[in-house]
Amino acid sequence: MTTIQTSGTFHLGDLPVHRLGYGAMQLAGPGVFGPPKDRDAALAVLRAAVEQGVDHIDTSDFYGPHVTNQLIREALHPYRDDLVIVTKIGARRDEKGGWLPAFSPGELTAAVHDNLRNLGRDVLDVVNLRVMFDTHGPAEGSIAPMLETVAGLQQQGLVRHIGLSNITPTQLAEGRGLCDIVCVQNMYNLAQRADDAFIDDLKAAGIAYVPFFPLGGFSPLQSDTLSGIATRLGATPMQVALAWLLHRSPNILLIPGTSSVAHLTENLAAADLTLDADVLRELDAVGRAA
Structure with a gap:
């Protein structure tokens, strides 16, 4: 059985994790809304992830809503001591599944308590504040009011570490003036390279970067x-894309999601895929292709 030991580790604050983890977003229904089409399969993929060495699961109580967290609790509680569960707050769903901002003090506080209850935890390992000034990407604006609320919940002992999602470097600087930030979760891949310099700055600061x-x-x-490169390497395009991210910078942590045990195993095998200098140059050119 494939394991992910060869991918190495990085840290979320004082919590070391393997660099290839698992994202639970796809366990909810279509559009990340409602229950899964196959509940038993969803539980099976969570258990298989932990069995295959995953110690970092990314989730949110607005996936479903509540669905993925309740599945995680049913599948994995009581949790292994080394399992790190990272969640997100700052958004909510409307009755049709739309994504709306939810960053008033009351909404953020309620979201932390919802995550605690549905996951069955007394303390959340890491809470990412999802900034929702623009649903589709980072947009400037002060995050201080909402982050102060999350920092207050940390001081109460409900949150161990704080991360930020959908942010700009300016917002990270503002956030680090208020509390320790252990990770940034933004969109980044071979084709979407806007955060190249940001990733390097985060590496220098010892902060994890989690691309979605x-x-x-x-x-x-x-x-x-x-696809051509993947064929030459005897791998899938997804495996090559994940392996490139692991090669890109040591502070990158990956959370590919799936509702299939077979696909999970395939994703985790990307940790064992070695990319030589020539392949890395070819892949780097993919990001510059017109």
Whole structure:
């Protein structure tokens, strides 16, 4: 059985984790809304992830809502001592599944308590504040009022570490003036490279970077190039894209999601895929393709 030991580790604050983890977003229904089509399969993939060495699970109580956290609790509670569960707050769902901001003090406080209850935990390992000035990407604006609320919940002992999601470098600087920030979760992949300099700055600061949509935003030309490289390596395009991210910087932590045990095993095998200098140059060119 494939394990992920060869991918190395990085840290979320004082919590060391393997660099290839698991994202639970896809365990909810279509559009990350409602229950899964196959509850038993969802529970099976969570248990398989931990069995195969995953010690970092990313989730949120607004996935479903409540669905993924309740599945995680049913599948894995009582939790292994080394399992780190990272969640997000700052958004909510409307009755049709739309994504709306939810960063008033009352909403943020309620979200932390919802995560605690549905996960069955007394303290949340890491809480990412999802900034929702623009749903589709980072947008400038002060995060101080909302982050002060999260920092207050940390001081109460309900949150161990704080991260930020969908942010700019300016917002990170503001956030670090208020509390310790252990991770940033933004969109980044071979084709979407806007955070290149940001990742390097975070590495220098010892802060983890957690990219989402590792295969998002590819043009047909870029997809063809990636597929050709994958064929030569005897791997899938997703495995190559994940392996490139692991090679890109040691502070990158990956959380690919799936509702399939077979796909989970395939994703985790990316940790064992070695990319030589020539392949890395080819892949770097994918990000620059027109």
